[in-house]
């Protein structure tokens with residue numbers, strides 16, 4: 001059987017930045033299991049959908065970002081035996097470890113929305129959340145001159161769900177400039193009452209919805225999609241409603257955690273099956289040598305790449321503290337939601353688990369939409385991601 005000290009499942013933002021950070025701290029015996037040949041900086045997907053970036057801007061070969069000294073097993077995990085501390089891969093390998101960190105992210109739950117997957121295949125629906133369809137979003141949006149368009153924010157669990165508002169606002173700004181906005185019916189489905197549950201941010205976003213004339217359907221989610229007749233059935237506390245004759249829908253799928261987490265007895269609930277960790281220490285409530293961060297972990301906060309910077313830092317400290325019998329650090333649920341309110345202005349909601357603002361730059365209100373924040377989100381953060389975050393320097 002194959003042996004390793006620390007086994008990290010998943011080569012996304014969480015897995016690679018954690019492995020890099022551990023290795024910089026002097027760890028050896030770090031293995032990452034990750035199947036995908038390409039690594040994506042996902043926040044730029046929304047800029048692809050807003051006509052401000054290309055897929056080439058956000059994709060790099062995984063081989064180039066796996067940190068020096070880290071072993072990369074190019075395979076995907078199919079099962080975990082938590083008691084034996086082993087994982088089995090699709091390729092038939094069994095890997096044994098002393099410490100297991102689960103960060104496989106979320107998977108699309110296509111079964112939750114009948115008709116949605118064929119609608120993607122047809123091209124009537126596309127979204128920035130489904131990378132294969134993201135390059136279609138901006139051309140489809142900008143080709144609309146009149147008619148009806150629907151946008152959705154995905155219900156939790158979702159990867160930084162409120163950022164699905166970025167293509168909406170970038171498109172509305174474009175339509176206003178070209179004069180098409182007045183002839184378009186723009187509807188937004190919000191899964192909750194408010195877009196972010198952060199009061200200051202919600203006030204700004206509600207003003208922006210009103211300003212662009214966006215009809216907001218609150219506490220509403222897609223029940224099913226009829227791609228042949230271009231109709232979307234939605235449910236809300238008021239009941240079911242059919243949105244007919246939709247010309248284009250930026251409809252984000254629903255998400256869940258990979259099912260092998262629940263199969264291994266490591267999830268709190270089979271659905272959505274997130275890893276059951278203590279949300280403050282990041283340690284599994286069921287197995288002391290198992291940890292989890294990122295989108296697949298039940299951390300009682302909105303998952304985001306920004307949240308991961310804090311999670312990785314605390315996890316590295318807590319893995320060492322657990323080994324040395326010292327007290328564990330506590331994660332306050334810090335997360336970020338960067339949302340464009342026009343083509344080139346962005347507000348940044350940085351909050352803790354209780355939606356209390358926790359700005360990382362003092363004296364500069366990040367909630368105020370600014371061009372400088374937009375520029376930082378579009379251009380500076382991606383550079384920081386590739387050069388520092390994935391190298392365990394931040």
Ligand SMILES: Cc1cc2nc3c(=O)[nH]c(=O)nc-3n(C[C@H](O)[C@H](O)[C@H](O)COP(=O)(O)OP(=O)(O)OC[C@H]3O[C@@H](n4cnc5c(N)ncnc54)[C@H](O)[C@@H]3O)c2cc1C
Nearest residue numbers: 010012013014042043076077104105160294295304305306
């Ligand atoms: C469209 C979009 C826009 C976003 N915008 C922002 C933003 O503006 N700001 C922000 O802070 N955050 C944003 N996010 C969120 C951020 O990208 C995620 O929170 C972050 O990528 C989560 O990292 P992760 O490693 O947990 O999961 P992922 O990035 O999903 O990585 C998980 C990895 O695990 C691999 N994996 C899956 N199953 C297995 C398996 N069985 N075995 C081995 N490996 C497996 C996957 O292939 C994947 O590479 C956005 C996300 C999306 C989708």
